[in-house]
Amino acid sequence: MLTNKHLKYESQKIGMNYFRVAIVLFGAQLLFGLVCAIQYLWPGFLFETLDFNIARILHINALVVWMLFAMLGSVYYLLPDEAGRDVVGAGLGKLGFWVLTAAVTVVVLVYLFIQIGPGKESTIWFINEGREYIEAPRWADIGIVAIVLIFYYNVFFTYIKGRQTGILTVLVADLLALAGLYLAGVFFTDNISMDQFWWWWVIHLWVEATWEVFVGALAAYGLIKILGAKREIVEMWLWIEVLLLFGSGILGLGHHYFWIGTPEYWWEIGALFSSLEPVPLVAMFVHVLYDWGKEQGHKEAVEGEGAHAVSNSPAMAWIALNAFGNFLGAGIWGFFHTLPQVNIYTHGTQFTAAHGHLAFFGAYATILIAMMYLGVQGAYGIKKMTMTFKSKMAIGLITFGVIGMTVALTIAGYEQVLVERAELGAGWDAYFIAQNLTWMKQAMGWRLVMGVITFIGFVYLLWDLVTIGEVEEAKEANELQSAVA
Amino acid sequence: MQSTIVLPNLAPNEFLGIFVVATLVLVFGVGYAGLVTLAKMGYVKRAWQYVAYLFWLLQVYVLYDLSLRIHSSVFTQKILIVAMIAYLFAPHLYFYLVDQSAKRYESALENRKEES
Numbered sequence: 124m125l126t127n128k129h130l131k132y133e134s135q136k137i138g139m140n141y142f143r144v145a146i147v148l149f150g151a152q153l154l155f156g157l158v159c160a161i162q163y164l165w166p167g168f169l170f171e172t173l174d175f176n177i178a179r180i181l182h183i184n185a186l187v188v189w190m191l192f193a194m195l196g197s198v199y200y201l202l203p204d205e206a207g208r209d210v211v212g213a214g215l216g217k218l219g220f221w222v223l224t225a226a227v228t229v230v231v232l233v234y235l236f237i238q239i240g241p242g243k244e245s246t247i248w249f250i251n252e253g254r255e256y257i258e259a260p261r262w263a264d265i266g267i268v269a270i271v272l273i274f275y276y277n278v279f280f281t282y283i284k285g286r287q288t289g290i291l292t293v294l295v296a297d298l299l300a301l302a303g304l305y306l307a308g309v310f311f312t313d314n315i316s317m318d319q320f321w322w323w324w325v326i327h328l329w330v331e332a333t334w335e336v337f338v339g340a341l342a343a344y345g346l347i348k349i350l351g352a353k354r355e356i357v358e359m360w361l362w363i364e365v366l367l368l369f370g371s372g373i374l375g376l377g378h379h380y381f382w383i384g385t386p387e388y389w390w391e392i393g394a395l396f397s398s399l400e401p402v403p404l405v406a407m408f409v410h411v412l413y414d415w416g417k418e419q420g421h422k423e424a425v426e427g428e429g430a431h432a433v434s435n436s437p438a439m440a441w442i443a444l445n446a447f448g449n450f451l452g453a454g455i456w457g458f459f460h461t462l463p464q465v466n467i468y469t470h471g472t473q474f475t476a477a478h479g480h481l482a483f484f485g486a487y488a489t490i491l492i493a494m495m496y497l498g499v500q501g502a503y504g505i506k507k508m509t510m511t512f513k514s515k516m517a518i519g520l521i522t523f524g525v526i527g528m529t530v531a532l533t534i535a536g537y538e539q540v541l542v543e544r545a546e547l548g549a550g551w552d553a554y555f556i557a558q559n560l561t562w563m564k565q566a567m568g569w570r571l572v573m574g575v576i577t578f579i580g581f582v583y584l585l586w587d588l589v590t591i592g593e594v595e596e597a598k599e600a601n602e603l604q605s606a607v608a
Numbered sequence: 609m610q611s612t613i614v615l616p617n618l619a620p621n622e623f624l625g626i627f628v629v630a631t632l633v634l635v636f637g638v639g640y641a642g643l644v645t646l647a648k649m650g651y652v653k654r655a656w657q658y659v660a661y662l663f664w665l666l667q668v669y670v671l672y673d674l675s676l677r678i679h680s681s682v683f684t685q686k687i688l689i690v691a692m693i694a695y696l697f698a699p700h701l702y703f704y705l706v707d708q709s710a711k712r713y714e715s716a717l718e719n720r721k722e723e724s
Contacts, residue, residue, distance in 0.1 A: 355713040359705060395687060401634055402695070406702070408638065409645045416649050450638065459630035464618065464678035537623070545620040 124495070124588040129504030132203040133213035134281075139502060140220050141196025142495045146585060148189035148227075149488075153578045155182040160571040164564070177238050180251070180258050181231065186483060187256055188227055193491035194337060195220075195274060198294065200498050201344050202278065206285025210277050219273040226266045230259055247311065254322050257308045264309045271302045289358030290347075293340045293365055301333040316384035323379040331400065331453075332372035334487060338445070339364040341490050342411060345442050348497060349435050350418040360410045367403035375400045378461045382470060390463040397461040401454035411446040415439070434507050435500050437514040437591070441493035444522065448485020456481050456529065468544040473566070474536030481529040484521075495588055503592035505599060513587035520580030527573030535566035622677060629674045636667035637695065644699040668692045 124143065127136045158178040161168045169178070199216065203209050210216055233250055240246030247253070248261045259267065278298060282291050308325035312318045343361045346352040377393025415432075422432040433439045456478040460469040469475070500508045539557050547553030557563060618626070643660035646652045671692060675685045 353710075353713055355716075356706060356709055359709040363702065363705070391684070394684065398688070399691065401637070402698070405634075405638055405641050409641050409699075409702075412642075413645055413649060416651065420649075450634075455631055455634045458634055459627050462630075462678055464680070465623075465626055465630075468618065468623070537627075540623055541620045545618065545623070 124499055124502070124592065126592065127502055130502055132209045134199045134202045134210035134216065134277075135498075135501060137210070137213065137216045137220055138196040138198070138200030138202075139498050140217075141192045141199060142498050144224050144227075145189045145192035145196060145491070146495065146588060148185050148192060150581060150585065151231075152182055152185035152189060153574075153581050155179075155185060157571070157574050157578060158182075160567070160574045163567045164571060173235070174238075177234060181234055183256055184234070184258055185231075190334075190483075190487050190491060192223075193494065194334075196498070197341055197491065197494040198274075198278060198298070200494065200501070201290075201341075202281055204348070205288045205291045205344070206281045208281065208285040211280040211284060212273070212277050215273050216277050219270045222266065223270045226263050226270075230263050233260070234258075252311075254308060254318070256326055257305075257322075261309070264305075268302075268305065268309070271305065275299065275302055288354070289361060290340050290343050293336065293361055297333050297336045297340065297365075301329065301337065304328050304333065319383045320380070320385060323376060327376045327379050328373065330482075330486075331375055332369060335368045335372060335403070335449075335453075336365050338449070338486060338490050339368065339407060341494060342407065342442060342445065345438060345490070345493055345497065346411065346414050349439050349442070350414060350432050351434070352414045352418055357414065360406075360414075364403050364406055364410070367406055371396050371399035371402060378463075378466065381463050381466055394462050398458065400461075401450070401458050404450045404454040408446040408450045411442060415443065431507075435496055436508065436510045437518075437587075438493040438496035438500070438508070440510065440514075440518055441489045441496065444518065445485065445489035445493065448481065448489050450485075452478065452481030452483070452485035452529070456533075468540045469536065472536040472539040472544070473532045474540070477529045477532035477536055480525060480532060484525045492584065496591075499588060499592045500595075503596045505592070505595045507599070508591070508595050509598075511587060511591055511594060513583045514591065517580050517584035517587050520583060521577055522580075524573045524575075524577030524580055527576065528570050531566045531569040531573060535563050535570075538562040538566070618678070626674065626677050629670050629677060632670045633667060633674060636663045636670060639663040640667060640695075641699050644703075648703050664692075664696055667695075 124139075124146070127139055130136050130139065155178050158169060158173060159175060159182055162175045162178065166175075199210065237250055240250040246260075250260055251258050252260055252264070275298060279295055282295050285291075304325050307321045310321070312321070339361055343357045346357050347354055374392055374396035376396075377389040378397045379393075380389035381393060418432040422430045460466055460474050460478065496508070499505075538560060542560060543549060543553045543557035547556060640660050640663040643652070643656055643663060647654055647657040647660065668689070671688055672685070675688055680688070
């Protein structure tokens with residue numbers, strides 16, 4: 124993770140820089156998440172130093188930003204492989220990276236040390252815009268737009284001047300939508316319903332449309348790179364997934380419009396298209412396992428039993444986990460509270476948090492970690508990378524921790540639905556009665572325990588990413604020497 | 609504005625059933641797609657494809673049950689059934705496209721070899 128010695132393209136070196144910042148922000152996300160989890164149990168913890176609302180902002184924004192960093196890194200990393208040439212504006216790309224990193228650092232410091240403003244226009248410009256997930260102040264918004272324009276310029280013109288593969292074609296179109304949608308969260312309206320209406324364009328159309336297509340493109344690249352899967356077949360799957368994801372995800376936006384003052388026809392539209400959203404996730408799940416099985420079978424037929432088609436086991440393990448996690452977190456946990464008849468009770472309870480934790484982990488964190496392992500393999504010039512003890516501990520503990528948090532939050536959400544919403548009618552008192560019941564307290568306790576396990580898994584992940592390159596490089600050199608001898 | 613849809617009140621004891629049945633819809637759905645995939649790949653015998661259809665039937669049933677539990681309108685119930693019929697054909701269409709694409713790839717590869 125700490126070297127670029129075998130990377131011949133500037134684009135891939137920029138990609139590795141993005142990965143390094145992403146993994147640090149991932150750690151920050153988990154630490155602030157632990158602070159929030161502790162505050163659920165002991166509300167006085169860090170009171171008036173780092174209050175829950177600030178720790179939560181940092182937890183969620185660090186999540187979004189580390190994923191964006193890892194996404195930019197992934198694109199810069201795969202770009203030369205796909206286009207067959209280096210990025211057109213390497214200098215601009217490096218400038219963009221440093222400016223973005225500096226801007227994120229300043230925004231985090233402002234969140235940490237200034238925290239809140241006087242509620243005037245200046246607060247929106249310099250401290251916090253007040254929109255969940257994308258709280259960055261306006262100056263940072265404008266900076267992000269400028270950096271994304273540099274990034275898109277690089278991707279688009281490298282694509283035009285290089286080889287135009289199916290994966291890159293999907294990415295070029297998807298990134299334009301992904302970047303353009305951010306603009307819907309930049310302007311400000313006085314009417315909270317209208318503001319929420321546009322704000323969901325950023326959040327929903329990112330995570331349930333453009334980010335999912337992005338994941339499909341990364342999985343396609345990963346399968347070609349790791350398994351040697353045939354490009355024509357993988358790209359054909361990718362186009363079908365794009366069709367299904369956009370077909371269901373765009374109008375699935377309706378499930379966010381149920382209770383914010385929008386017309387009621389969104390109930391039917393939201394219910395129908397949200398129900399269809401798991402279909403592409405099943406398709407992606409089948410796709411990964413089908414390609415893996417097929418290439419492994421082909422390898423065994425040619426080279427005999429015991430031959431392995433996989434050239435990067437840690438990355439493949441995370442991609443396989445992505446297939447399961449995406450389906451479980453985004454599919455199952457999303458579907459069972461998306462219909463309006465159910466959502467009227469579950470909206471804003473810990474159910475949403477349960478779904479959010481498993482979906483972000485399953486759908487995005489997994490595939491982005493896989494890309495980091497691919498980056499390490501390239502940076503050290505390793506032909507076949509295998510799992511170390513630390514790789515196994517990382518994947519095992521993080522997965523166990525996140526599933527544990529999801530189950531705990533689901534139980535807490537279920538209690539809220541029954542007591543706070545259905546029995547007591549969702550009033551002020553109902554909220555506090557539900558918050559103080561044993562089911563909620565125990566669930567929050569288990570959530571903290573599982574959060575700590577996730578964090579230990581993250582420490583193993585970081586340790587592995589930093590050391591696996593040298594370990595595997597030395598192992599391959601030894602094997603080569605023994606073969607020669 | 610006149611309300612066009614009235615959402616029913618669900619009793620607290622209905623929720624667990626709704627969550628379980630909603631989960632089963634997806635579990636049977638994956639079971640159907642997964643078994644068809646394994647049969648097509650040759651990992652399990654072709655006969656397992658019939659078990660897959662059993663999963664599909666169970667999925668239709670639990671989806672219908674879900675629509676009753678959440679008091680869906682008749683229109684929504686019809687749409688869900690149409691969606692299930694489409695889902696029956698989806699994996700077959702999928703693998704047909706994969707086969708066609710593989711054939712095209714193999715023949716293009718042979719042509720390239722002959723040319724070189």
